[in-house]
Amino acid sequence: MTTDFRSGFVCLVGRPNTGKSTLTNALVGTKIAITSSRPQTTRHTIRGIIHREDGQIVMVDTPGLHRPRTLLGQRLNDLVRDTYAEVDAVGVCIPANEKIGPGDRWILEQLQSVAPRTPVIGVVTKIDKVSKAEVIEQLIAVSKQLGDKAEVIPVSAKTGENVERFTELLRTMMPEGPALYPEGELTDEPEIVLMAELIREAALEGVRDELPHSLAVVIEELKDSTNKKGQPVLTIFANLYVERPSQKSIIIGKGGTRLRAVGSAARAQLERIFGTKVFLDMHVKVAKDWQRDPKQLGKLGF
Secondary structure: OOOOOEEEEEEEEOOOOOOHHHHHHHHHOOOOOOOOOOOOOOOOOEEEEEEEOOEEEEEEEOOOOOOOOOHHHHHHHHHHHHHHOOOOEEEEEEEOOOOOOHHHHHHHHHHHHHOOOOOEEEEEEOHHHOOHHHHHHHHHHHHHHHOOOOEEEEOOOOOOOOHHHHHHHHHHHOOEOOOOOOOOOOOOOOHHHHHHHHHHHHHHOOOOOOOHHHOEEEEEEEEEEEOOOOOEEEEEEEEEEEOOHHHHHHHHOHHHHHHHHHHHHHHHHHHHHHOOEEEEEEEEEEOOOHHHOHHHHHHOOO
8 A cells, every 4th residue: 555545535416417427437447326318317325436556535426416396306415415514525517518507506506505615626527529629618617617726627437538537636635544445345335225226227218208206116135046057046026116007107118028128138237247147026016106205205215
């Protein structure tokens, strides 16, 4: 270990769908946070751990901060605010291909009021989607919003541009101290939470707009066994909860075709991450208006 070993916690914040989860995965080097084309897909504080010879950075992935419309939305916002005050640095993600809007300014105000002493980095994401001139324009705009003292960096999680430079910048902002997690560990997230998130991600792809906020996945049971070839198989029993019967039909699809596709996509991800054959036993259930019901929210883990 070098004498200047640094370790600490970093949180990426921003409006929903600004590339926070994709950037977390790029920084950690594996799939930890779920990514989706739908906003508001991350439901849990998932930590990814970046190991370096000269430091260790623990990434805390949060839901996108937004103006809440439901009890679930309020609880997700509380989770984000609690995280702000506990980390060593915050990266505010603003996409290169979108103008800074009221939502971004609202997040910066929240950040200033909850954690005024936490160092902030402006992270201009998705720079692969625009020209160099547009990137420069956005960097200037973000600098104006954050003030002269804040660092601003352009990154592309998709191409990897500046990901290493961003990692080094984060390391310099961490306090000196020993590693917080053992070498090789990539997340401290309980396995069943990660499993549920991966299934949820697969279920969200390619569905209509009304579904994302209404879908929750609960892992009911895990069972180890072997197949006919003597290979170990992990059976995952999962319930997918939606709010209305019409949403249940969307998830299942005609003759169960969509649910089978969800199972195939989720199984591929699960087998890659957990390194074993996986059998998914999934059932779709209706929990009417669960986002607004404190009792049901608790039951579903929120």
